[in-house]
Amino acid sequence: MASITSAGLGSGLDIEGLVTKLMTAEQAPITQIKTRESKETTKLSSWGQIKSALSSLQNAAQAMDTRSEFTTFKASIGTSTVATVSAGTSAVAGSYSLEVSKLAEVQKIKSAGYASASSTVVDVSGGSKTLSLAVGGTTTNITVDSTNNTLEGLRDAINKSGASVTATLVNDGDASAPYRLVITGKETGTSNAFSLTGLSELNYNASTGTGTGLTKVQAAQNAEFTVDGISISKASNTVTDAIQGVTLNLTATNSGSATKVTVTNDTAALQTKAAALVKAYNDLNSIIKVQTAYNATTGTAGTLNGDGTARNLQLQIRSILGGVSGSGSYSTLSSVGISFQKDGSMALDSSKLQKALDNPDVDVAAIFVKDSSGTGIASKLGSSIATMLGTGGMVTARTDGINATIKSMDKQIDTLTDRLTSIEKRYRAQFTALDTKVASLNSTSTFLTQQLAALSSSSS
Known part of the structure; x- marks a missing residue:
């Protein structure tokens, strides 16, 4: 309104x-x-x-x-330090004996010691060289020249190459040559072992565990265990196909002291x-x-x-x-x-x-x-x-x-x-x-009243 x-x-x-x-x-x-x-x-x-x-x-x-x-289903294990277990819908109720003798490991190698991270490792005075890094069935070629022939340069070049390894520098505290190049595989298992060739200063043969300028820290290794006395070898510590429908995440060995895995509804x-x-x-x-x-x-x-x-x-x-x-x-x-x-x-x-x-x-x-x-x-x-x-x-x-x-x-x-x-x-x-x-009528009324009053006054 x-x-x-x-x-x-x-x-x-x-x-x-x-x-x-x-x-x-x-x-x-x-x-x-x-x-x-x-x-x-x-x-x-x-x-x-x-x-x-x-x-x-x-x-x-x-x-x-x-x-x-x-x-x-649900799964449980007698000794929880040996493995963690879980069961899927395809599991079958039952109990199984598990004994782990080896855990799967990644390969790890190290270089000799150097005075600093910027120390020259590869002589490239004759031109560039090629480092071939073979992991499993895949070989990655890395060009080494004056821009990356130092300890840290090689580290960065390896990491950028896309090869299934990781390179790091470690300072072991040695008084004269504390810096070492450490190369570690990304995946466990013998099938993921790696070798380096092409450089006289850095080469390594995974099958023999020998090389020049590089020594073994840890060999690639499969997990080895038995289920109900049956020997099994796997590249990973996460095993999904040893017991139907059950996933085993192996975490420790228990040789000579088997533990029980139980699967129930x-x-x-x-x-x-x-x-x-x-x-x-x-x-x-x-x-x-x-x-x-x-x-x-x-x-x-x-x-x-x-x-x-x-x-x-x-x-x-x-x-x-x-x-x-x-x-x-x-x-x-x-x-x-x-x-x-x-x-x-x-x-x-x-x-x-x-x-x-x-x-x-x-x-x-x-x-x-x-x-x-x-x-x-x-x-x-x-x-x-x-x-x-x-x-x-x-x-x-x-x-x-x-x-x-x-x-x-x-x-x-x-x-x-x-x-x-x-x-x-x-x-x-x-x-x-x-x-x-x-309002108009009121005005007229007032006027007439006034006029009548005036006439009355004059007649008197």
């Missing part, structure tokens, strides 16, 4: 007050629409909570919808997944229960009370979780300890689930997963929720409908607001005209 003006001064009428009251009455339809819009916005917020809870339930279901998620992980599924359902159920509730005593209703979509969603979820999958006496969630309570929530009997998991004759996975034997409950639940939340799904359709209603109300408010502007303008024009008319 317009700000307070001087309208009414001529007539004495409270034109501003009259316009304000009239416009307040005219605004009633907008107020009503805004009240309804606020309710729709609250509904949208409630559906946002349901969508979030549905997504959490979907994630919990998808964590149990494939057979590989039920074939989880990781039922604790399955218990955690089952508990997460139950919690996710209970969270969703609680939200829907609150949002659709009605208190007869107080006469108050939840935001989604009477919302058929919310009720239908709840019934569909309950129907899936209460369904049958698999065969025999173990074909429902309740048969393995996941059951509905009187209040509609779910509870997990971990002891009952553990008993089923420990029973080799019970295919617990068949109740949950989708595979050649059928579609399990977790798989059905995950796909059903995906449909609900997807384009055209019941949840998406419901929220799209609410958003469309809010958008329509916004348009109505805009239209009515424009109309009110015109109405207020008309009211002000009418009252201004009235004010002018009344």
Whole structure:
């Protein structure tokens, strides 16, 4: 509305007050629409909570919808200083004897001592020379000239060459020649041994361990160990193919004192997944229960009370979780300890689930997963929720409908607001005209009164 003006001064009428009251009455339809819009916005917020809870339930279901998620294993080792162990889905439950006689090592060689890091090592007075560095089956040629024939120059040239070695300088504290070039292989194992040729000042034969200007610090070595008495040699201390599905990270030797590696089913992980599924359902159920509730005593209703979509969603979820999958006496969630309570929530009997998991004759996975034997409950639940939340799904359709209603109300408010502007303008024009008319009449009345008074005075 317009700000307070001087309208009414001529007539004495409270034109501003009259316009304000009239416009307040005219605004009633907008107020009503805004009240309804606020309710729709609250509904949208409630559906946002349901969508979030549905997504959490979907994630919990998808964590149990494939057979590989039920074939989880854990590995342990008797002597933890010898190795760390882990098991993947392809592991097989069992125990294995492990004895490590050698750890895989990188090759390491050192040069003779030099007085300083800038000491000349290679004579290039006759021109440049080529240092050939062979690592495994790969040879890298390095040009050595007057720009890099010093100890530190060779270090930098080797490191820049891309060869699978690292060159460093070490100061051993010798009084006259403390600086040494140390070359270390980047990978362990005999297949990664390296040799240097091409320079008379620096050459080394890895196969014989001899050279000129370079001596052995440590030879490249394979890890050597036995599993159940079977001798195995590997280039790395990380071994993934000695025991099926088990990764061994060898860290120490234990010759003559074998340790045991044990692989067992990781039922604790399955218990955690089952508990997460139950919690996710209970969270969703609680939200829907609150949002659709009605208190007869107080006469108050939840935001989604009477919302058929919310009720239908709840019934569909309950129907899936209460369904049958698999065969025999173990074909429902309740048969393995996941059951509905009187209040509609779910509870997990971990002891009952553990008993089923420990029973080799019970295919617990068949109740949950989708595979050649059928579609399990977790798989059905995950796909059903995906449909609900997807384009055209019941949840998406419901929220799209609410958003469309809010958008329509916004348009109505805009239209009515424009109309009110015109109405207020008309009211002000009418009252201004009235004010002018009344002022004119008042002026005429005053004039006539004055004239009559004058006539009366003259006649007397």
